Amino acid sequence: MSFRTLVKGSAIAFAGNALIYALAFVFQLLLVRLLGAGGYGVWGFALTLAVTVAQFSTLGLGYACVYYSSERNASAVGLTPVSAARLAVLAALLVSCAAGAALLPAARFWIVPAYRLPDLGPLLYIFAAAVPLLALAGAMESAFRSRHDAAAAFKMKLTAEGLKLLAVPAALLLFAADARVAAAALVAALAVSVVYGARMLGKLVFPLRTLFKGPVFPAALPLAAYSLPFFLQEVLMTLRDKADTFIIGYFSTAEYLGMYKGACVLVALISFVPNSVSYLLFPLINGLSGGHQRGELADFGRRTIKLLLYAGVPAVVLLVILARPLLTLAMGADFAPADKALALLAVSAGLGLVHAVYGQVLAARNRTGRLLLANALAFTLTLALDLALIPVYGITGAGAASLAGSVLLTLMIVIPAAVEMGGLVFPPAASAAVLPAACFAAAGFALRGGSAAAPLGVCAAFCIFWGLWLAVFERAELRRAAAELKTFLAARLAR
Numbered sequence: 001m002s003f004r005t006l007v008k009g010s011a012i013a014f015a016g017n018a019l020i021y022a023l024a025f026v027f028q029l030l031l032v033r034l035l036g037a038g039g040y041g042v043w044g045f046a047l048t049l050a051v052t053v054a055q056f057s058t059l060g061l062g063y064a065c066v067y068y069s070s071e072r073n074a075s076a077v078g079l080t081p082v083s084a085a086r087l088a089v090l091a092a093l094l095v096s097c098a099a100g101a102a103l104l105p106a107a108r109f110w111i112v113p114a115y116r117l118p119d120l121g122p123l124l125y126i127f128a129a130a131v132p133l134l135a136l137a138g139a140m141e142s143a144f145r146s147r148h149d150a151a152a153a154f155k156m157k158l159t160a161e162g163l164k165l166l167a168v169p170a171a172l173l174l175f176a177a178d179a180r181v182a183a184a185a186l187v188a189a190l191a192v193s194v195v196y197g198a199r200m201l202g203k204l205v206f207p208l209r210t211l212f213k214g215p216v217f218p219a220a221l222p223l224a225a226y227s228l229p230f231f232l233q234e235v236l237m238t239l240r241d242k243a244d245t246f247i248i249g250y251f252s253t254a255e256y257l258g259m260y261k262g263a264c265v266l267v268a269l270i271s272f273v274p275n276s277v278s279y280l281l282f283p284l285i286n287g288l289s290g291g292h293q294r295g296e297l298a299d300f301g302r303r304t305i306k307l308l309l310y311a312g313v314p315a316v317v318l319l320v321i322l323a324r325p326l327l328t329l330a331m332g333a334d335f336a337p338a339d340k341a342l343a344l345l346a347v348s349a350g351l352g353l354v355h356a357v358y359g360q361v362l363a364a365r366n367r368t369g370r371l372l373l374a375n376a377l378a379f380t381l382t383l384a385l386d387l388a389l390i391p392v393y394g395i396t397g398a399g400a401a402s403l404a405g406s407v408l409l410t411l412m413i414v415i416p417a418a419v420e421m422g423g424l425v426f427p428p429a430a431s432a433a434v435l436p437a438a439c440f441a442a443a444g445f446a447l448r449g450g451s452a453a454a455p456l457g458v459c460a461a462f463c464i465f466w467g468l469w470l471a472v473f474e475r476a477e478l479r480r481a482a483a484e485l486k487t488f489l490a491a492r493l494a495r
Contacts, residue, residue: 343399378412
């Protein structure tokens with residue numbers, strides 16, 4: 001039943017993520033066209049900094065919110081699932097407001113003088129108002145996850161992306177192609193989406209009037225104790241993922257930073273696959289781990305990895321093969337030099353298809369020390385390589401550093417998690433398909449300098465190969481999935 005629950009939730013998350021990514025991609029494409037590579041680079045730097053501050057402001061309490069959604073876990077420390085969600089949202093609100101206020105003097109006296117990017121100061125001052133909004137959105141999403149409610153979180157995200165797509169380009173066209181105008185419109189769109197999310201939170205999780213009522217400090221101690229390792233892990237993960245942006249902005253120009261951020265937009269095509277599947281992964285693995293059902297946990301992990309590989313590997317291969325054409329078509333000819341960085345980032349994101357499951361196993365089995373060590377070492381390696389390679393190789397060096405860090409992180413997560421699950425749980429057929437897929441990717445990337453027909457031909461050959469592989473080795477799974485889909489649709493139509 002757990003895997004069916006995961007697939008059902010993942011289907012909602014996948015559909016929602018696909019729509020969100022489509023809206024976000026169109027939004028980023030319009031920004032690139034209106035701001036240019038340099039303006040988009042400064043925009044990306046300022047927004048990345050604001051998002052980073054907002055992520056830190058949640059203090060990792062979202063993990064505790066999900067963990068204590070279990071009555072058994074919550075009652076053991078004198079909490080209830082509702083009180084855990086309330087405390088997580090309250091902490092995010094208070095800390096993010098303080099962090100947003102602290103960003104203003106930090107930008108004025110430290111960040112702007114150090115980076116000297118054009119128009120960076122005004123953007124940071126505007127995005128400081130977005131810090132509480134982003135943190136609250138993250139905290140509310142965790143509260144919805146704790147109730148296994150994927151739809152509510154995606155309604156909030158879709159509202160934000162839809163408003164951004166309408167408000168920001170309209171403001172740029174009506175007033176001026178100025179990043180400051182876009183930033184103000186973005187903050188307004190986020191504010192509306194957070195208000196909408198708060199209304200759903202009041203209906204589905206806890207009444208908003210109780211947010212500031214009830215005990216805080218004694219009740220918050222179990223949440224803080226459980227969340228601390230996850231918070232440290234999140235800090236390391238965030239810095240590992242975002243350090244390249246800050247280092248490129250320091251050593252290079254706004255134009256090169258814009259190229260790199262454009263490549264990151266395309267890489268999100270891969271990231272949303274594990275994000276969709278893992279949206280409900282931690283609550284479900286937490287339930288299996290709590291019951292000490294190692295055999296069921298291993299089977300659940302094997303089927304989940306199979307789902308991730310079959311859904312995510314094609315995205316990795318196609319991005320690697322079509323890196324240059326996609327950048328040129330979507331972002332413009334100025335972004336073509338980022339093709340090598342895009343290919344490296346795509347492979348790096350592809351490794352997330354593996355450690356998305358194993359990392360959740362370690363978290364659910366309360367092996368947070370292992371997770372923390374893995375992320376600390378991966379962050380150290382990525383940062384060292386960023387500092388060494390970016391000044392010499394530019395954005396291609398940043399992609400190589402990201403890939404090296406992802407390889408180390410995957411190895412350090414998979415090995416201890418395999419022990420917890422009773423051994424490696426890679427599905428044989430799906431895992432065997434990765435090697436020929438990698439050969440297609442390498443061949444297509446090697447042919448990128450010639451005519452456009454060669455990479456397109458490799459893509460067509462890969463799609464045929466992938467379809468035949470599924471038909472031969474996964475026929476039973478496909479028939480079962482088709483039967484379950486038919487039953488599901490019949491039940492929905494009968495209502």
